[in-house]
Amino acid sequence: MSSSTATAPGASELSGVEYVFEPHAVKLPPLKPYLHDLWDRRRFVKTLARTEIQGKRSSMVIGQLWSVLDPLFQAAIYFFLIQILRGGQGGRGSAYQMTLLISGIFLFTFTRTSLNDGARSVIGGRGLLLNSTFPRALLPISSVYKGLLELAPAGVVYLVIHIVAGRPIGTGVVFLPTLLLLHTMLNLGLALLFAALTVYMRDITQFLSYLLRVLFFITPILYPISLLPPGIRTAMAFNPLYPVFAAYQAVVGGGVPTFGQLAGSLIWAVLFLVLGAGLFLSHERAFGLHV
């Protein structure tokens, strides 16, 4: 035992690192060493995300099962609701409608997890934060990674549904990795932004549930964008989730995303990542005072 310390007979092993702590100013830390520190601790992200999935449910398998079942139940409820509103004339369009709904809800769940867990990640990590020094961005990053982990089995389930429903797979699928990357960047930006805001304003977590509900309805999940009048479609471009979800919808429908959708996804992803990371990194040194 105690192998780690017993091997150091003299002071010769000391690392020679030096830290200087001075009054906090709102400014970014040097990015290269920060990113290096994050990369060094990537296993923390994996371990935290995995244990959080296991955490509430007793096992990883059941945990992941629920993360698929829950969106599926939601999709079923909305599907029936839509059928009722349409007066039961499901017919030919209903398989298409169902694939849109299920894929949309799976993908929105990724954003929901990133935002909800991300916003709580720093204040929830109080015990660790007050007792050790580490790049604080590890906490919201873990939330987004958790969302990705839950999305993976959902993707497999969706693929099966897509095939069973007899929906075509178009050339648009080549855009999926890009869309997923942009979506992840957007979620990460949102998670960092809201994690930092929540440190200063706890009420944000309450407000988030309303924000997410609004986002859910103004994002093309329950309806194909073709149903939207042109005016509304233009207005919706101001919803950061709109372009990427519209692009997903195009791919799910067997088509190809438009240039506008791809450009919009990129702009929102970069904008929020810069905004979120900027706010988070420039304030994280003071988090210890507020959590």
Place this chain on the structure above:
Amino acid sequence: MNELSASTSETDVLPETVAISVENISASYQVRREVRLTTTLRDGFSNFRQGAGSTRLVPALRGVSATVPQGSVLGVLGRNGAGKSTLLRAIAGIIPPTAGRIVVRGEISALLTAGIGFNRQLTGRTNIELGALAMGFPDDRIGDLTGSVAEFAQLGEYIDFPMRTYSSGMSMRLSFALAAHLDPEILLIDEALAGGDSKFKERVAGKMKELCSSGRTIVLVSHAMRVLKTMASSCLWLHQGKVIEYGDPEDVIRQYLRFCRLEASSEGLDDE
């Protein structure tokens, strides 16, 4: 000692053998005044305008200085709320000082408070893993680390139980074991020795001596005067965020105890 000679070329005012230099630091917390649940919107609005929900600055440290040589133990004592924990957090870089400067030479291990317990729903093993990974402990040594920590803390099968099932003594043993086994150059301990039986205290003392003799530096906050007397090379007495006395442990402790008797108060006097 090749490390020391290698760094002489640096232009630095600090002597090479100083591990921690606390230079006239002050620190304050922003404390949110509690906002009452307001029944009407108008109340809420007027509260807001009067700044009822605003934050207040509570000073925790005022102009504290200390120098800790490499391989020594600084004992910090003082009553509750004297700023001891704030000092440790400032040294660890967890909270920034509002004035002054702290220079720390060497890697700091997780600062210890009454328990690491990142998430008490998780097992001791997972908490060890998460704590170590956050501190940047190498992945491939995590398994060994968990083993040594569990053995040192004598947790037995409890290592795989959620931490909420632990007694406070067990949490403290786990905390100390983890911090000591992270191979820190500087170890910060906050009252972690209060729990635990005498046998464990002996093991802790042994471990601390071992760390010191290998050039590690320790800052120890404790209410247990006997621990401070036997372990500390120097002592710092904080009162309301200010240094009252700093120097030889015997002297500082004697004066502190006299002060406490004068105050006719036994709180914070935990000298079993």
